[in-house]
Amino acid sequence: MPPLGRALCALLLLACLAAPLVADRYLLSVLILVFYFAYLGQAWNLLMGFAGQLSLGHALYLGLGAYTATALWTLFGIGPWIGVFIAIPVATAAGLAVGWLGWRFAIQGVYFALLTIAFAEFTRIGFDHLAITGASAGLFLSVSTPGADKWWNLGGGPLLYYYIALALAVGATLLVARLRRSPLGYRWLAVREDPEAAQAAGINIIRARMIAMAISAGMTAIGGVFYGFYYRNLFPSQVFDISRSIEIIIAPIIGGLGTIFGPIVGAIILTPLGESLTALIQHFGVNTPGAKSIFYGLVLMVIISLQPSGVWPWLARRLGLNRSRP
């Protein structure tokens, strides 16, 4: 990374660390969403941007992560810092099952995307009827349980969630940057660009994709645990819904598929825009439930038409930040 890039990154990180000093509660909640979507975008981008496999069912891993950790807490009193280590393998196993079923039988592209939707929808309806987690009536985290407001049970004020979300986003970016330069990262790119050539070069393509899926699903599950304890209520029709999956993929697509900073840039652009649109609409006192989604849909269409490789590659060129890598 060129020195200017390093300086900009350090500046951005410092600004994020210091933001709670000046930001009010509302701004913090918007920033939490920015980090949350940047984090999930990194997780999804690993599979789509690097390994080249389109998943439209990441809500499955988000939901499994969220439900596993919150159910462990409400049913057995097991805190989320332990629960997350059970949530990760659960979601990873689900991801590996989807990946294995798909790739083992050479299901690719559109068919694979539809398979991921099918699994997410199947699970959504299943959880809608699963009595132990409250079925369609939802699962709630009580704040009056002793210890529920302590940080070791992922409860507390916005500052806690702010720094956790920031840590997740930064950690995911570092991990992805590291993976991208590892031998595994190069294998992913080879498999993405030309699976047949990659196989001929001795790369086990299914194995490479499975590793990407495992990491991506596991990371998404951590995001799910955060979701569960941040919102403190879970409904299958929300957390497993296909609109969650689509929400996850927007930031990396807008920012730039297969780039390290794409998901961050996408989340920084989109979330505040969406939130200020909501605020604006509320300010004028009109009740328009779909306006924000229409806006997201339009942005998606415009960006994919005009700038299909995303905003970040274009921005990086403008700032002269991408000299070191093609």
Added chain:
Amino acid sequence: MTAIILNIVVQGLLTGLVYGLMALGLSVIFGVMRVVNFAHGEFTVVAMYAAFLLFDAFNLSPLLTLLPIAAAFFVLGYVLQRSLIAPFISRAEHEQFILLVGLATVVVNGLLLIFGPDARPINLPYSFDSYEFGPLFLDKVRVFAALGAFAICLVLFLFFRYTRTGTAIRACADNLTGAGVVGLNVKQLYAVTFGIGFACVGAAGTLMATIADASPGLAQAYTLLGFVIVIIGGLGSMAGALIGGILIGISEALAGFYIQPSMKSMFSFALLILVLVLRPQGLMGRRL
């Protein structure tokens, strides 16, 4: 008991024919252009609202407005293809997918904005009448809808089999380069194909409006239903779409009766996963 099951199966079959017509549109579009129309269910619901509005304002029966709405949807599909989809034909699969996801989001939330979340029923004078054949009781509206869907499918089948345009479209599907070489206007044919796919959507939505109440919440469910049906039947196969539709119609009806209506689509997705794993090209599809 057998009489009850027979009734359920036949009801499912009739609904399934309408599903089949909707899925046929998806299948035709994919089979020819290799574009997955992610906004399929959304536009089906638009057609349902069109049927509802015409009924509500002018008291026109959906059976009367069927052909006009289908024709309007043909034009809509043609224009959409020419303006929005055409530049994406040679783009990467995920880019097409995302464009249509965006379009679907805009359409469904547009519906929500205009009509609100409430269901809009069409109450025909014969909505609750039924025909009686021995032990069979068939809802009148369902019989009409199924007959309409079947007739339109038949017309489309004959169109693709025996007309020049139909043959030309099949040529594009089989061998795009070859079709261009022999001088077919591929761009024009693609737009016509998209129009035909949308005419199916318009017709299916109008017929659906007589057996289900229009609401924005249906849109996503119908899109997914369409995918399930065409993948089970075989993406790109016309007969497959109809057979898949009937299969899903019957399996939904049976699951609704034996288990729980709210769990019926779980079985459709299970069926989809099974088919994708065991026979990814679908029941009637050519090899992938």
